[in-house]
Amino acid sequence: MQGGAGFNSVPSTVPLDKSRVLDVKPLRSLKPIFSTSHEAPPYVCATPDGPFPLGFSPFYPFNTPPSPPPPPEPVRSVADPAPIRSFRTPGTESNGLGTMNRDASSGGRRRPGRPRSGRSDRKAKKYHIVAPLADYVAPISSSQREDGSKEAVDLVMRHFDGLRRRLSQLDDSKEVPSGLARRSDLRAVNLMMSKGFRTNMRKRVGAVPGIEIGDIFFFRMEMCAVGLHAQSMGGIDWFNVKGDLEEETLAVSIVSSGYYNDDAEDKDVLVYSGQGGGAGLQKGRQTSDQKLERGNLALDRSMRRSSQIRVIRGMSDGTTPGTKIYVYDGLYIIQESWIEKAESGAGTFKYKLVRMPGQADAFGLWKMVGKWKEDPSSRPGLILPDLTSGAETISVCLVNDFDNEKGPAYFTYCSTPKHSKAFGLLQTYGCGCQKGCAPGDLNCSCIRKNNGDLPYTTGGVLVIQKQLVYECSASCPCGPLCKNRVAQGGIKIRMEVFKTKNRGWGLRAYEPIRSGTFICEYAGDIIDKARLKQKVHEGENDEYIFDTSRVHEPVKWNYEPALLGEDGTDDSSEDPEVQPQLIISANDIGNVARFMNHSCEPNVFWQPVVWEEGGQAFLHIAFYALKHIPPMAELTYDYGVVPKDSDVGGAAYRKRKCLCGSSKCRGYFGL
Template identity: 55%
Template sequence: MDGVSGPSTQSQQPYDKSRVLDVKPLRTLVPMFPNPPQAPPFVSSSPFGPFPAGFTPFYPFSMGPPGSGGQQDGSAFASPANAVPLRSFHMGAHFSNGDTGSSMDAFGDGGVNTASGGKKRKSSRVPKTAEQKKADRKARAAAAAAAGETRKPNLAHIVGLPQPQREDGNRELVIYILMKFDGVRRRLNQLEDSKEASTGLIKRADLKSGNILLTTGFRTNSKKRLGGPPGVDIGDIFFFRMEMCVVGLHAPSMAGIDYMVVKNDSESEPLAVSIVSSGGYDDDAEDADVLVYTGQGGGNYNNRGTEASDQKLERGNLALERSARRGNQIRVIRGIRDMNNPALKIYVYDGLYTIQDSWIDKSKSGANLFKYRMVRLPGQPPAFGTWQSILKWKESVSSRPGLILPDITSGAESLPVALVNDLDNEKGPPYFNYLRSVKYTKSLNLSEPTYGCSCHNSCAAGDHNCTCTRKNGGDFPYTTNGVLVGRKPLVYECGPSCPCLPTCKNRVSQSSLKVRLEVFKTRDRGWGLRTWDAIRSGVFICEFAGEVLDKAKYDSEESSDISDYVFDTSRVYDKFKWNYDPPLVGEDDAGDSNEEYDIPTPLVISAKESGNISRFMNHSCSPNIFWQPTMYEQDGESLIHIAFFAMRHIAPMSELTYDYGISQSNNRRKRCLCGSAKCKGYFG
């Protein structure tokens, strides 16, 4: 492959590396705070303020509205003059991640500091209801956001992580922190989607969420190290660069090279810790095991029309050169275009590499660029190579090894679901009728008929005239890109009686498949379901389709066979925390994040004879999918559906699993083979 095997073959004079490689390493990376005569002296202040007059906080707590010097546009972020990046002093000039519908304004969603020095007087006013208090909090947050104010979060009910855990992570802690990050991000998205909180600022809730977690101590692997960070697995995916910061995979939120200074005899030198190859430079990133990485700096990258200039052997570039000499392991994160949304990127941790060679090449504009040929260490599980294989399967499903059927749904779903067995000669599961939704054989009178909304376009977040929004407690349950904000006792969606458009964002669980899946043969648990696509936390997967059974009749059966392919809401399910913590976004913890389900009557659904792909999802005591009851009007009656959502980010070729729960009948319990560290040994 061009550019992989060695230096460029362009006609030019041989470049003498000794002229630039004999550079003394950086002895100190102490940030410098200039004090010009017209500026106030450097002060020590809380990141949340208040700040002295004329004082500008440093990045990332200095993000202001467009034109303030704190940001440029949705894809580029420029810190204020002389600003010092958080935990990094080698920040690159481009920011290569984005989530349409997030925010780049100041920390948090805001809130007005109403504290006063006077004594409180007794009031004879009637106490406000919980709903009125919630509306007041939203109004204050919207007013503060419009005024550009920030509010320090009330962390009285949030317990920080002990210092040893922050320094050294583990798998459970990494998952916990990533779920904490995304819970806050989804809530900030929900607030910013609201009409009440519309400020006209560029939305980057991922940056604000990362700043909140870093400031409040919800992080791990904060101490830099060479090699892989504990708890972060090869193949893990990240939709935002700030996610990599909070788990210690890659500390800079913008720069592509992360490094640390180590002592070597009598002097210190920088060594590269990790790099992000995100397409901002002319990298050769097609090979699964070899990456030709371009150094940072210079004025010719990204084709932004800047004047061409040579890259300098300093900071990150110098660290890579020193690592080439020392041969230390370097973490590589590859940025890949989202298969479902080419405007976005997904970052995959591709494992450990070493630098095999380095040279100086010429860019198209004539500037000198540093090139580093990085080779992946053998014996690591596949990561980037998996993505390459899936791209080939999507182009031609017949190229999938072990393919039995290209589409087990026979066209019932909008996306085909392949049936695959690359283990043995079994040709597929027993026959079943394919249903896309739950089938009620008789009216169960689950609830009284309800009236739909009166919206004539799409229901909008923050529109309190929308009946369906009011049913959900005044908050729109989904973000504008269809992600569930939080688990609720019951999610009310728009139904057939609602005049809003079929594309309304409040009909998420009624849509067909949005991610490519396959049914595959497992080694010891029969057939399973896994994904070809990267799935974001909170994304709808499918609903549990099947035939609703009579609860009393089902309970009278003692055989364990009748419980095969059955979903029973009356089972005991492990409790878990998925929603955001209100204090982290400056809200009062008033029970708004209730995650206890509220189903009017137990619901039993059997997919043994008729069902959809959800019937193939296996049980796990550490699942990556959870179920959420939803309700919408159908055929003149409001009926309950069981929708499945991603509990956390799910990498391609990961099996989709959920908690089957524990029934009260011992005869229906089965041995669990999930292999989880938290395995209870049985389920059902």
């Protein structure tokens, strides 16, 4: 419990430790950069360290040039263009299995569990809109490809979803009809896998490095890419294990997604149906008895061995109907199995899986949170059903189930920042689109402002982080349904403000949050630097300052443009004179953002967004999900640190001891 102090040993170094930056970028900046924008200059040369041409200067820390590539992880030489899958090590896991029971029905039939090398030339043919750079090398070592880590999993997840969002954005702009070619998930995973950009390929019984119970996934392909469940469609994943005498097949993971009539009511027990025999829900399929082969056989063998099985629970996502979310629910053991007659009379295997004790709640938590959402009064420790007193369109609970504190210090809830005319930007930019702004419509001046792209894709998910996002606003005739109005719409996610163990009050959500989803903006009083200095000078203890001039770790969120043959320059700033600088104090007035704590390993990032109010454009600070965030995970972002040369005095202002507890903790953050 108190061990947290250990994480906070104070490093004497400046927090920006480039050597820790995992983000490996190809040397693409050394070659001429062709802009993909229709508006931007056609040809720009820049080296990673600058100098940058006019209008391209990275005045934001997250645009700092890529750090020098780390020690070349086993980079394959050109002379060794081995197919990626040949990296796979032989599946010689023993798993401590003793003697194998010979089973005539199968054991003898199976061939040795040697690694199969799939065809490396298998690629999507028609959906490659742009070819990935041929010489692109994924920032994954061959050993990480087999056995991953938190870092490797994060990296793969980040790039998969980033690519997917970008491909989806391109589809939007080309008006690709829904259904057919719109499988951005498949195309994204194709690009990644063709470059060996994946992890945990080695199959294993039990936990997967870098994947925690409760982690959520929005696509089956995501689970393939990180090695949680290697089957792209199949519900049962298994492999052949070499025992002392002979090999046997063992299940490693299952996905229960409601296709069969699984009984998934109990949070610790799952009755899972075997595969095959056409026993699924799909209509018009012949049904026959399921056979004890493939996954069914593997489950049977796992049961006999009491071998652990990873369970992934799929469920429909209440927030975005039609989509499915997968939750890794930890390890189960099969207690018994039997054959049941389906309605059609066909035999179906049933396996009763029981959750191993002592694991963190995952699926169970979902069920609980679902109840709280429907009836906030059922939430233990509820103090206020709506902290916002109706200022937001949805309510935010105030909860303390930790100690007796009755609530945070007094403040006035306000959903938007208090801008004054003086903080307005010089230029307005409203478009003239009569309906909704169409992605890809370069006649739309708002889209042109965003480098030719509508910054959001389906469901209001931000595609990339950039210097500035320009949203449509009141002065545009496109109307409130325009897809380029997200942050201005206020919070849409059900959240609670809760008492943390050691960091005061915090913020977390009752819903799963997809990476790139808008969470909230930072509301408060907009103040200038002189006012900030004054506050510090007068010893006013304002712990609710948001200041863009703090030095922030470059946020690593965007996809790898080289995988799409793009150069990745952010040339979106048509107004180089617009300095996205802002200081907001949420001490007296503010919204839920003031409760978001700092973390050195955050799951939320901030992004400057502009929209117009009363004929003037104003800058806002909007927060978006940095990764998929499961319900009840605390929302945190990186506060950054006050730069050394800051003329805002006061040691207390400059540094605060960090309690984030992350293994990557820098020790301090600014406040």
